[in-house]
Amino acid sequence: MKLRLISLASKNIRNRGIRSWLTMIGIFIGIAAVVSLISMGQGLQSAVTGQFAALDPDKLVFTNTETGFGPPGSTAVNKLNEHDRDLIEKVNGVDIVVERLLRVVSFEYNDNVDFSYVTNIPEKKDSIDVMYDAINLEIEKGRLLNENDRGKVVLGNDFTGDDYGKEIRLGKKVIIQGKEFEVIGFLKKASTFTLNGVIIMPEKDLREILDIKDEYDLLIIQVKDRDKIGKVKETLERKIMDDRNLREGEEDFSIQTPQQSIETVNTVLDSVNIVIAGIAGISLLVGAIGITNTMYTSVLERKKEIGIMKSVGAKNSDIITLFLAESALLGLIGGIIGVIIGLSLAFAAAGAASSALGGLDFKISLNFPFLIFAALFSVVIGGISGVFPAIQASKLNPVEALRS
């Protein structure tokens, strides 16, 4: 019999037409916000942290920065040099220091000229291993560079297309800064968009074509014991401050651990999430009040109907069931539509973000248990919203109700 009351309830909702839809708007918005937030949030998080995933938890990244005095750009950034490297290498707990250069070069193939990021592989084998490990390089075609290679390059995944008029094949010659290089490998598509557009070449070649002497752009520091990475970082900071004669607050360098970078991003994402969750919460509350209001109005309008049902044998619990079923159904339909709208929003936003940010790998995470939970949650909200109107309906005196 309960099932038959539910079919009666769904009939009543359909009969109210546009008013039922209007009632559900609050629920649509609330659930849509929650669903798009969660689906996108996880995607955004993995896309952004993917940019850092290239770094292992036992590595530090050392760069020089502006001092922070004066407006940004007003102070020049000093390049790192051999002196810095030797100093760092001697610090207790440091295993290997890998020098890296990151520059922009001209790239020519099939008479098309373009500009691209270039980075080096170090000269020594153990350093090469650390670097490959650090930026998580995976080869799709050909092979990676080793310590004996000269005049050869590995290209990022973006070079695999035919952007240059014709496809670049393994073994082909490309011209970088006016010098010929042989392509020996292509990288797999990575979640970091800088890596997809990069050219990797031996350090000596890179220094030669750009005439770079004693300078580095960044240093990757491999520590001996990953559990002591925080301590190594502190020691390094102290040593560099002493060496450069800096006082607290005058730091012109930065040492980042991968966790730090991820944490920074996560903090920002978290606060965005809190704001959207707040909006979603308010919307759900307004939606719930909307359902309560509609149900109260419905009780008043259908007083006579309630009186008729009571006179032909409806128990109070039947009346409660009927009205609760109606409000829960409003919640369910609102929730399902909210889930659909939320997912569409998430996909639309992800598509927009991916095309705006180039190769950023922005995936929507479809978490089915969560989606089902969201729809069920709105059923609960609907049900709770209907409790008081339903009780009021059930308490109507049949004689008075019939008279109305």
Next chain:
Amino acid sequence: MPGKQRTLIQLKNVKKHYFMGDNMVKAVDGITLEIKEKEFVSIMGPSGSGKSTAMNLVGSLDIPTSGKIFLDGQDIALFTESELAQLRGRKIGFIFQSFNLIPNLTAKENVMIPMTFQDQSREFSEAKAEELLELVELGDRMEHFTNQLSGGQQQRVAIARALANDPDVILADEPTGNLDTKTGELVMDFLQKLNNEGKTIIMVTHDPELAKEHSDKIYWLKDGKIEKITKGK
């Protein structure tokens, strides 16, 4: 009518008083009556005589201020509201002056409603509703919504609904009040037929001719009291 008849509804010195502003209204002021099975009883009286309140009490829709009401031998004061609703749903079928069908439901669905509240299966209710609508000659109107039916047709749907749970008593409150003479007669014919088949009919009316034509017994109400009891046909 001969033989021993079971008493279906009994009122013992029943009073219903309520306040309207500062004035106490004695709508029903000490009614004692017995309605036996297979009887056709009319409650007569001018408006304001308390006959509507009396009918609500007889139909156990309302609880008296004092006095006792027995429905099929059971004191209704001992039931909870929901238990009483269930009992009422089984024992009494209501027919109202303004039909009181539920809008947005078809004729058949309206007839099914009382069975829904008695936990009957859908199949049973549907078959029974169809049978009853055939009985009131509305077999071709089953899927019509109430607003697509004429007054007479609506009242016949109401009769079918009143019969849904096979009650002993049909309580009809001015059943022809909103109908023209011809359709009114048709409805009365149905009620008379049901009475002939053994149903107890209690009719509230202000039309003495109608009461005399059909009833075994007529209770004349005035100022909340029974003024006289007369025989009908």
